[in-house]
Amino acid sequence: MTLDRRNFIKLLGGASSLALAACAGTGGGLSGPTGGRRVVVVGGGYGGTIAAKYIRMMDSSIEVVLIERNDHFVSCPFSNLYIGGLMKDLSPLTIKYDKLTTNHGVKVLQAEVTGIDAAKKIVMTSSGEVTYDRLVLSPGIDFRTEEIKGYDAKSTPETIPHAWKAGPQTVLLRKQLEAMPAGGTVVLSIPLAPFRCPPGPYERTSMIAMFLKQHKPKSKIIVLDANPDIVSKAGLFKKGWKKHYEGIIDYRPAKKVTEVNAGKKMVTIEGIEDVKGDVINLIPPQRAGHIAVAAGLVGADKNWCPVNPTTFESTIHKGIHVIGDACVAGAMPKSGYSANSEAKACATNIVNTMNGKELVDFSGINTCYSFLSAKEAVEVTGVYKVDKAKNAIIAVPGSVGVSPDLSEIEAIYAESWLKNILTEMST
Amino acid sequence: MTMKWRGWALATGALAISAMAQAAPPTAAMLSNACAGCHGTNGGSAGPSMPSLAGQSKEAIVDAMKKFKSGARPTTVMGRLAKGFSDADFVAMGEYFSKQKLHATNQTLDKAKIAKGASLQETNCGRCHIEDGKEGKDDTPAMASQWLPYLQIQMADYLSGKRKMPEKMEEKVKPMSKQDLDALLHFYASVK
Numbered sequence: 001m002t003l004d005r006r007n008f009i010k011l012l013g014g015a016s017s018l019a020l021a022a023c024a025g026t027g028g029g030l031s032g033p034t035g036g037r038r039v040v041v042v043g044g045g046y047g048g049t050i051a052a053k054y055i056r057m058m059d060s061s062i063e064v065v066l067i068e069r070n071d072h073f074v075s076c077p078f079s080n081l082y083i084g085g086l087m088k089d090l091s092p093l094t095i096k097y098d099k100l101t102t103n104h105g106v107k108v109l110q111a112e113v114t115g116i117d118a119a120k121k122i123v124m125t126s127s128g129e130v131t132y133d134r135l136v137l138s139p140g141i142d143f144r145t146e147e148i149k150g151y152d153a154k155s156t157p158e159t160i161p162h163a164w165k166a167g168p169q170t171v172l173l174r175k176q177l178e179a180m181p182a183g184g185t186v187v188l189s190i191p192l193a194p195f196r197c198p199p200g201p202y203e204r205t206s207m208i209a210m211f212l213k214q215h216k217p218k219s220k221i222i223v224l225d226a227n228p229d230i231v232s233k234a235g236l237f238k239k240g241w242k243k244h245y246e247g248i249i250d251y252r253p254a255k256k257v258t259e260v261n262a263g264k265k266m267v268t269i270e271g272i273e274d275v276k277g278d279v280i281n282l283i284p285p286q287r288a289g290h291i292a293v294a295a296g297l298v299g300a301d302k303n304w305c306p307v308n309p310t311t312f313e314s315t316i317h318k319g320i321h322v323i324g325d326a327c328v329a330g331a332m333p334k335s336g337y338s339a340n341s342e343a344k345a346c347a348t349n350i351v352n353t354m355n356g357k358e359l360v361d362f363s364g365i366n367t368c369y370s371f372l373s374a375k376e377a378v379e380v381t382g383v384y385k386v387d388k389a390k391n392a393i394i395a396v397p398g399s400v401g402v403s404p405d406l407s408e409i410e411a412i413y414a415e416s417w418l419k420n421i422l423t424e425m426s427t
Numbered sequence: 428m429t430m431k432w433r434g435w436a437l438a439t440g441a442l443a444i445s446a447m448a449q450a451a452p453p454t455a456a457m458l459s460n461a462c463a464g465c466h467g468t469n470g471g472s473a474g475p476s477m478p479s480l481a482g483q484s485k486e487a488i489v490d491a492m493k494k495f496k497s498g499a500r501p502t503t504v505m506g507r508l509a510k511g512f513s514d515a516d517f518v519a520m521g522e523y524f525s526k527q528k529l530h531a532t533n534q535t536l537d538k539a540k541i542a543k544g545a546s547l548q549e550t551n552c553g554r555c556h557i558e559d560g561k562e563g564k565d566d567t568p569a570m571a572s573q574w575l576p577y578l579q580i581q582m583a584d585y586l587s588g589k590r591k592m593p594e595k596m597e598e599k600v601k602p603m604s605k606q607d608l609d610a611l612l613h614f615y616a617s618v619k
Contacts, residue, residue, distance in 0.1 A: 054460070057468075310450045337464050344460040349450075363453035365461040365511075367504055381504045383511020385453070399511030403503065409580070410503050416474025421464045423473035 030065060030109070031129040037062045039350060040123055040132035042113050042291060044068030044097060046075075047138030047324030047339035049425040054347035056104040062354060064105075065130060067123065069112045072096050073425075074166040076197060077336050077368075078418050083163065083174050084207030085214070086374055092418070093166060095426035103427060116295040118317040134350050136312075137297070137305075138324040138339065139289025140165070141196045144303070147285055149259040149268075159262045160280045163204075164196060176279045177211055183218040187277030189257040189267055190225040191285035194304070196325045196334050198232035199380065201225070201283060203370035206237070208281075209245035210373055220248050222275060224267065226256035226285075232333070233370060233378055233402050240372035240406050257282065288326035297322055304328045309386045309393045310362055311353075312346040321346050330393030332384050335368045340421060341384070361386045362393060369414035377411035378403040455519035458512070462520070471530030475576040482529030482561075483569050485521035490566035492517040501589040529561065531619045532572050544614025547607055551599045560615040571618035578612040 041052045052066040075093040100106040111125035123130045145151045163173040190201040212219040241249050259268035266276045287303035297314050299306040305322040312321045324339035332338040341364030369379045382400035470480030494500035496509035560570035584590035
């Protein structure tokens with residue numbers, strides 16, 4: 001008996017390729033039997049788009065359904081440049097999904113995921129149930145708002161933006177900055193690490209300071225950082241702030257905001273020290289996106305999803321893979337580029353598994369740029385691999401490091417970084 | 428027989444993938460896909476300051492990576508990233524990208540400069556940058572259809588001495604005017 005694996009699976013699934021062809025024509029049938037070769041991807045950001053596309057590129061006989069609540073995605077990377085006034089709108093940061101369908105045959109379902117039944121392998125959505133053989137979650141982050149007294153998850157961000165998910169929140173923060181009187185005070189609150197995009201709050205500090213310097217004379221930004229020091233690229237940020245924004249940035253480490261009063265435009269540190277601002281940008285502490293939390297995929301810390309470092313399959317529920325900011329990826333930072341690399345390794349191993357082939361160990365990269373001024377940027381890079389003994393992702397020694405200095409050429413490369421990574425996600 | 432059952436169990440989800448402890452070392456595709464965030468899917472760059480790797484020769488990629496790693500060629504991120512990979516990894520990535528189809532870029536170029544560059548390239552550069560720059564002799568990089576800004580950044584590094592020119596290239600480049608060099612870059616960027 002030399003039945004090869006593919007044929008064997010086809011037999012099991014009962015002429016699955018025919019069933020798939022029928023599905024593709026009608027766009028329906030997602031709640032029915034999967035034919036054994038359906039991967040559902042939830043979340044159309046830096047991780048989800050890449051997982052969906054690469055699975056189809058590697059094996060077009062696998063059906064891929066990408067579920068995303070919006071019909072577009074706005075990139076968090078570079079959204080600080082919009083806040084600083086370097087972009088007139090968010091269009092350079094916005095992608096659509098249509099070419100993932102026309103170029104790669106990814107089925108895109110615009111719907112809100114309401115629940116996951118890991119045992120029955122069903123995703124519940126606002127447009128009905130979707131069955132899967134393997135599920136990839138790339139849900140990004142949500143906020144631990146319960147840790148900040150007085151914070152109402154719905155109403156507080158309407159006046160005190162977090163702007164840590166790009167889109168309307170980003171626009172709101174910029175509008176508030178534009179409306180602020182000269183001589184005003186901006187307060188930026190940074191949560192304890194780990195959070196999405198470690199250098200992000202410090203790039204935001206730089207971009208807001210740049211905006212104030214140009215448009216709001218005698219204004220300042222008070223940075224309340226819950227961490228004991230700048231979390232990423234510390235030396236470079238300090239150098240840039242001294243060079244460009246002396247007297248504008250008031251950086252205060254180890255200041256954890258525990259309370260907010262939206263009416264008084266005030267935050268409180270550890271219950272004792274009040275700080276008022278004309279504009280308050282409060283970035284709350286974070287955890288994995290609520291879909292992953294609700295599905296019981298977070299670990300002992302109750303915040304992030306532990307995964308196998310080779311396949312990104314949850315160590316809690318088999319058949320569900322978690323990538324991007326939501327997962328625990330060892331030494332990898334929670335960045336867009338990390339999510340891109342994780343998605344490709346996850347896609348590779350899902351395809352190999354479905355085809356009965358050997359798994360392949362993870363090899364990934366992170367490259368992350370931050371702007372210090374309109375023309376100067378810095379970056380951090382690293383190469384990551386699996387340490388078998390530790391069963392975890394580690395940084396390859398010598399590969400991790402930051403720019404030697406602020407530079408204009410890195411800003412030019414950063415622009416191409418954005419162009420390439422967004423093109424990869426959307427074509 | 429045991430293996431077959433295991434494969435079946437995995438394929439049908441009867442077992443978690445993580446139950447399987449063994450995995451092969453990263454393949455050429457695994458290594459190369461990670462580069463695509465900056466260099467484009469399959470090495471076809473959409474960013475004007477980043478080179479396309481698609482259609483580049485194995486030798487050129489290995490040579491570039493080794494020079495990044497040693498510091499012989501000036502870089503920003505590539506010097507550090509190259510330290511994350513072995514020489515065998517460089518060969519695997521080089522082979523992978525050399526098999527990808529040349530990425531045709533769509534860029535606005537000056538027609539007069541392209542024509543001037545075309546007339547200059549044959550006698551000056553054609554011995555190493557063969558087939559209108561679609562290929563390269565030995566470890567000479569292919570330049571056809573690369574982004575003009577990328578080519579200009581590299582030429583500026585050569586002229587400032589930051590990046591060392593091969594001897595034969597130096598002989599040709601030194602006597603040329605900046606206008607001639609710019610015309611050559613326009614020509615190579617235009618080749619599809």
